[in-house]
Amino acid sequence: MVLFSIAEPGQGSARQVVRRKRAVGIDLGTTNSLVAVAKEGRARVLPDAHGNRLLPSLVRFPEDAVPLVGNEALAADGGTLVSSSKRLLGRGLSDINYPLPYVLQAAEDGGMVQIRTEAGLVSPVQVGAEILKALAGRAGDALGGSIDGVVITVPAYFDEAQRQSTQAAARIAGLNVLRLLSEPTAAAVAYGLDQQLTGTVVIYDLGGGTFDVSLMRLDQGVFTVVATGGNSALGGDDFDRVIADWLLQESGQPCGSKEDYRLLLQQARVAKHQLSTADKARVQVGSWQGSLDRLQLERLIDPLLDQTLLACRRVLRDAGLQVGDISDVVLVGGSTRTPRVRERVKQLFGREPLSSLDPDEVVALGAALQADVLVGNKYGDAALLLDVIPLSLGIETMGGLMERIVPRNSTIPVVRAQEFTTFKDGQTAMSLHVYQGERELVSDCRSLARFDLRGIPPMVAGAARVRVTFQVDADGLLQVQAEELTSGAKNSVVVKPSFGLEETQITAMIRSSMESAALDKAQRSLRERRVEALRHLEALHAALQQDGATLLDEDERGTLERAMRELDAATVGTDARLIETLTEQLNSLSRDFAGRRMDAGIRAALAGQQIDAIGE
Amino acid sequence: MAISLTENAAKHVAAQLAARGKGVGIRIGVTTTGCSGMAYVLEFVDQLNGEDRIFENHGVSVIVDAKSLAYLDGTEMDFVKHGVNEGFEFHNPNVKAECGCGESFTV
Numbered sequence: 001m002v003l004f005s006i007a008e009p010g011q012g013s014a015r016q017v018v019r020r021k022r023a024v025g026i027d028l029g030t031t032n033s034l035v036a037v038a039k040e041g042r043a044r045v046l047p048d049a050h051g052n053r054l055l056p057s058l059v060r061f062p063e064d065a066v067p068l069v070g071n072e073a074l075a076a077d078g079g080t081l082v083s084s085s086k087r088l089l090g091r092g093l094s095d096i097n098y099p100l101p102y103v104l105q106a107a108e109d110g111g112m113v114q115i116r117t118e119a120g121l122v123s124p125v126q127v128g129a130e131i132l133k134a135l136a137g138r139a140g141d142a143l144g145g146s147i148d149g150v151v152i153t154v155p156a157y158f159d160e161a162q163r164q165s166t167q168a169a170a171r172i173a174g175l176n177v178l179r180l181l182s183e184p185t186a187a188a189v190a191y192g193l194d195q196q197l198t199g200t201v202v203i204y205d206l207g208g209g210t211f212d213v214s215l216m217r218l219d220q221g222v223f224t225v226v227a228t229g230g231n232s233a234l235g236g237d238d239f240d241r242v243i244a245d246w247l248l249q250e251s252g253q254p255c256g257s258k259e260d261y262r263l264l265l266q267q268a269r270v271a272k273h274q275l276s277t278a279d280k281a282r283v284q285v286g287s288w289q290g291s292l293d294r295l296q297l298e299r300l301i302d303p304l305l306d307q308t309l310l311a312c313r314r315v316l317r318d319a320g321l322q323v324g325d326i327s328d329v330v331l332v333g334g335s336t337r338t339p340r341v342r343e344r345v346k347q348l349f350g351r352e353p354l355s356s357l358d359p360d361e362v363v364a365l366g367a368a369l370q371a372d373v374l375v376g377n378k379y380g381d382a383a384l385l386l387d388v389i390p391l392s393l394g395i396e397t398m399g400g401l402m403e404r405i406v407p408r409n410s411t412i413p414v415v416r417a418q419e420f421t422t423f424k425d426g427q428t429a430m431s432l433h434v435y436q437g438e439r440e441l442v443s444d445c446r447s448l449a450r451f452d453l454r455g456i457p458p459m460v461a462g463a464a465r466v467r468v469t470f471q472v473d474a475d476g477l478l479q480v481q482a483e484e485l486t487s488g489a490k491n492s493v494v495v496k497p498s499f500g501l502e503e504t505q506i507t508a509m510i511r512s513s514m515e516s517a518a519l520d521k522a523q524r525s526l527r528e529r530r531v532e533a534l535r536h537l538e539a540l541h542a543a544l545q546q547d548g549a550t551l552l553d554e555d556e557r558g559t560l561e562r563a564m565r566e567l568d569a570a571t572v573g574t575d576a577r578l579i580e581t582l583t584e585q586l587n588s589l590s591r592d593f594a595g596r597r598m599d600a601g602i603r604a605a606l607a608g609q610q611i612d613a614i615g616e
Numbered sequence: 617m618a619i620s621l622t623e624n625a626a627k628h629v630a631a632q633l634a635a636r637g638k639g640v641g642i643r644i645g646v647t648t649t650g651c652s653g654m655a656y657v658l659e660f661v662d663q664l665n666g667e668d669r670i671f672e673n674h675g676v677s678v679i680v681d682a683k684s685l686a687y688l689d690g691t692e693m694d695f696v697k698h699g700v701n702e703g704f705e706f707h708n709p710n711v712k713a714e715c716g717c718g719e720s721f722t723v
Contacts, residue, residue: 003696003703004658006632006642 021148023178023375024139025186025367028128028152028166030086031208033057034361035135036368037143043190043365043372045358046142054360055138058083059130061117069134080117088113088124089169090161112165128169136175149178151371153363156182156214156225159391159446160436178374182390184214185223186366187332191354194218200226200325202312204345204353205332209235211308215315224409225390227318229311234304236272236335242300243268243292251288272297276337298340305344312348329353334360389414393470393478396433396442398423399527405470408438417469419485424538426458430466434480434493440524453482455489461535522576529579530571536583537564537571540590543597551596563589617689619644619671619678625695625704626674633676636660641670641677644693644706645684654687656706 024037024046032054036045045053048070055070062068062079073081080102088096093106093113103116107123114121136147154166163180170177181189184203188194193201198219205212212230216223244264248255255261264285271281271292280293316323329349335341336359345353357365394404397420406416422430430453437445456464465485472478481492540560548557567582621629633639645657664670667682680688691708 003698003705004656005703006629007657007659009643009659009662 021375022139022143022145023149023151023368023371024136024143024147025151025181025364025369025371026132026135026153027183027186027361027364027367028086028131028154028169029057030084030210031057032360033131033135034364035139036361036364037139038365038368038372041369041372043368045361045364046139048138049141055131055135057086057131059085059127061119061122063118065119067119067130069130079119080115082115082117082122082127085115085124085127088115089128090159090163090165091124112161125165125169126172128166129172132170132173132175136173147175149176149371149375151179151181151186151367151374152177153181153183153186153367155212156184156228156390158182160448161446163390178371181367181370182214182223182225183332183363184212184216184225184228184330186363186370187330188216188218188223188328188366189369190357190362190366191328191330193328193330194223196327199327200321202315202326202329202349203332204308204312204329204336205230206308206335206341207235207333208237208335209233211235211311213308213312213315215319215321222411226409227315229315229318231307231311234307235333236338238304239272239301239335239338240265240268242304243272243297246292246296246300247283247285247290250290251285253286253288272338276339294340301338301340302344305341309344309348312345323349326351330362331355332359332362389472391436391446392438393434393436393448393472394445395420395468395480396435399531400442401524401527402435402437402440402442402445405468406472410472413471413473415469415471417467420466420468421462422456422459422464422466423461423535425461425542427461427464428456428458429454430456430482432468432480432482432493434478441527448478449480449493451480451482451491451493453484453489453491455487456484457487459486526574526576526579529576529583533567533571533579533583536586537568540564540586543590543593547593547597547600551600552593556593560586560589560593617669617685619673619680619685619688619690620692621673621676621678622692622694623674625693626676628695628704629676630674633660638662640664641679643679643681644688644691645681646687657684658704 022037024035025043026035027033033056034045034054036043038044047053048055052071056074058070058073058081060068060073060076060079060081062076065079067073068076068079082102084100088104089112091113092111093104096104096113104113105116105121107114112123112125114123115127132150132152136150139147150170152166152170154163158166166180167177184201184205187203187205188201193199196218199217201216201218201223203212203214203216205214210230210232211234212228214225215227217226244261244267247264247268256264267283267285271283274281275292275294275297280291283290283292316326326349329345329351331342331345331353336345336355342353342355389406389408389410392402392404392408393406394402397403403418403420405418406414410416420430431450432453433442433450434448435442435445436448439445453466456466467483467485469481469483470478471481479492479494481490483490541564544552544557544560552560563582563586567579567586570579570582573579629642633641639660639662641661643657643659643661645659646654647657661677661679664679665681668679669682669685671678671680678693687710688708689710691706691710694705694707696702696705
């Protein structure tokens with residue numbers, strides 16, 4: 001509703017209307033981007049002056065001229081055309097292990113990659129900023145004024161560096177970011193699922209080249225991403241490919257040149273689109289003419305759909321849920337227009353998926369609705385989604401294991417603490433290495449910072465109490481503090497995520513974590529066995545040094561030392577069961593020795609006391 | 617024939633009149649503009665005209681000219697907060713259709 005203020009006498013009505021805040025939602029996509037606006041709880045996509053709703057995420061950087069964006073960039077010549085820059089946001093050169101049609105260069109400070117263009121070196125952040133500027137300009141023209149705030153969507157698996165890069169791009173574009181919203185959450189909001197009190201929602205997102213599935217739980221206005229999965233190299237383009245290959249096979253025509261195959265793919269795409277509404281599509285390859293019907297299309301793409309459904313089942317299993325627990329399924333991405341996709345998804349989940357909104361636009365629509373709420377235009381029971389930590393935060397513990405302290409999806413601000421102890425006798429310092437990620441081994445997570453805690457008083461292993469506190473403030477800034485509680489020694493570090501400094505492969509961390517959960521578990525078990533074995537060896541070694549000569553004869557000592565050497569050798573290997581067996585064996589072999597040491601200790605304590613004094 | 621203010625609206629009108637330092641009340645009227653035919657007028661009043669009707673609400677005078685009253689009879693004016701926006705809102709039982717934003721209407 002429009003609101004009025006009281007004007008001076010005779011000043012009329014038009015100007016006194018309280019201006020609505022102009023807030024828009026932006027889906028900054030890898031291939032296409034779009035902007036939407038919401039009013040009265042209804043969202044719509046804002047087209048450009050030519051009526052185009054999608055803006056290709058392309059920026060052309062010519063020499064000595066302003067960059068061109070979208071279709072303009074596509075139509076122009078000269079300069080460097082940058083595509084898919086979203087994949088480069090917050091990434092180092094070592095993170096990029098696939099070919100791109102332009103040249104990348106490592107940044108001098110080892111930070112985010114840079115792109116070589118005819119206009120000089122350009123950061124992926126600048127590319128994102130150009131796309132955002134174009135969308136904001138489009139929105140400003142359509143709404144008649146500058147934009148007060150934006151909500152930008154990011155993939156659920158985006159880490160801190162990627163999110164901060166997205167924010168930076170918006171700042172460069174002169175936009176006020178109200179919130180970054182995860183894409184699956186935006187899709188759920190677009191369908192009004194946030195109006196429910198509780199629910200478990202699956203977002204099935206099949207785009208041109210990627211497939212993502214997210215399982216989210218809604219509880220008291222908080223959407224949390226429970227599990228994600230997918231395949232970063234599976235999408236509608238693969239449908240076209242299998243159709244094109246079938247056409248070649250059917251027609252018996254030779255494959256021909258690259259250009260021929262491109263035309264064939266185009267024909268395959270047209271046929272695919274026709275079959276969304278028609279039962280049959282005419283096709284022609286060279287002199288061969290034929291037709292493709294729905295049944296054949298289904299036969300061709302079913303193996304691809306099987307893969308996506310497998311990923312859905314895996315996500316369900318990771319979350320420990322059954323198909324019956326799912327309250328809603330939302331379809332996102334242009335490829336879900338294919339009727340067979342809807343059909344198969346419906347079969348799996350046993351319910352009709354939500355698909356009434358344009359699957360290319362649903363994410364932007366949800367972002368627009370959230371923007372409208374955040375800027376204060378909507379009222380009533382509009383849900384305000386809370387900010388959460390996208391990936392778990394923790395520290396490295398013995399054996400290179402990731403100990404999670406702040407779990408993923410914690411709402412911020414948050415403070416969490418956990419106590420740790422020393423591993424060795426007399427250990428006076430502890431090195432703390434802060435990581436972010438979902439994997440069990442720190443080598444698979446992203447390193448954020450490291451610092452040392454010194455001044456721990458010398459104590460036996462396990463006696464020191466080191467409290468490690470993680471604090472994330474409302475702006476997402478992380479501070480880690482370590483304090484030794486008996487002595488009060490403390491140290492802390494403020495973490496500013498670095499861009500792409502880590503040598504480890506960190507693309508799609510959550511995704512890979514879900515795919516390799518079983519492997520992780522085995523590795524974790526092996527590491528734990530190793531640490532346990534080494535702890536025993538260390539203790540026994542110290543005991544032998546001290547009392548071996550007096551309490552053991554040559555034979556006994558020989559047996560123990562043989563068992564120790566055997567276990568020591570096993571810890572280098574990867575057989576967790578063997579390490580466990582040998583550790584147990586060493587334990588039982590040394591039990592007698594341990595008993596004698598205890599007796600000796602008691603005898604020493606009692607030496608010089610009268611027998612009757614002990615008896616009392 | 618009557619026009620009313622909610623208590624909250626009256627409180628805000630009184631406060632704004634006091635802040636302004638002069639004025640006998642507020643005028644609510646209609647004028648022909650906007651995309652749906654008519655639009656509301658909301659002004660302070662320093663001087664009454666001959667055909668004005670006055671309605672007292674919670675100690676505030678609401679002044680309406682006779683012509684506008686035909687379109688406004690039964691209207692209640694409220695003061696509301698929508699997020700960071702706040703202002704007056706009209707609940708007019710005569711309205712048959714409003715434009716999308718509620719700025720103009722037809723009766």
